[in-house]
Amino acid sequence: MSPALALAVAAALLALATVVGIVLRRRDGRRLGGGNLRFDPADAASNGLGDRATLVQFSTEMCARCPQVRRLLRDYVSDHDGLTHVEVDLTHHPDLSTRYRVLQTPTTFLVDGTGAVRARFHGVPHRHALAEALAAV
Structure with missing residues (x-):
């Protein structure tokens, strides 16, 4: 492979990775549809669902942003009844x-x-997106 062709392939891969990164970054924290799913409260080992709604956070032990989301959601829940x-x-x-x-x-x-x-x-939900979704429930 010629050096010019190798450089062109590397530049194309870099451009593609940049575009994919921008698209994923723009989707992060935005509201998406529910996809006709039903959540079973037994999967969370909790006392059930909230009267009005429940925010279910899926996380892992190695997740770097999960503690931030946990704090955000707990603060948000404390400000809203049900x-x-x-x-x-x-x-x-x-x-x-x-x-x-x-x-x-x-x-x-x-x-x-x-x-x-x-x-x-x-990712980390935006507060205004949470408010819009909760208003629709």
Whole structure:
């Protein structure tokens, strides 16, 4: 392979990686649809779902951003009546990542009182996106 061709391939890979990184970064923290999923409270080993809604956080032990999301969601729940926060550790229950289609941690679901997933957030959710999703429940 000629040096010019190798340089062109390397530049193309760098450009592709940059575009993919920008797209993923823009999706991070934004509200996505629930995808017709139902959350089973038994998977969280919690006392059940909140009266109005539940924020279900999927995390792992090695997740760097999960503690930040945990604090954010706990603060958000303390400001809203009928809202509960539960955390599911995928480190000890990897089968749940397949069942709920969780590809990265942290991932947060907004679940209504019946267990239907109304919204999902990848990464650190934006407060305004949480407010919009909760208003729709």
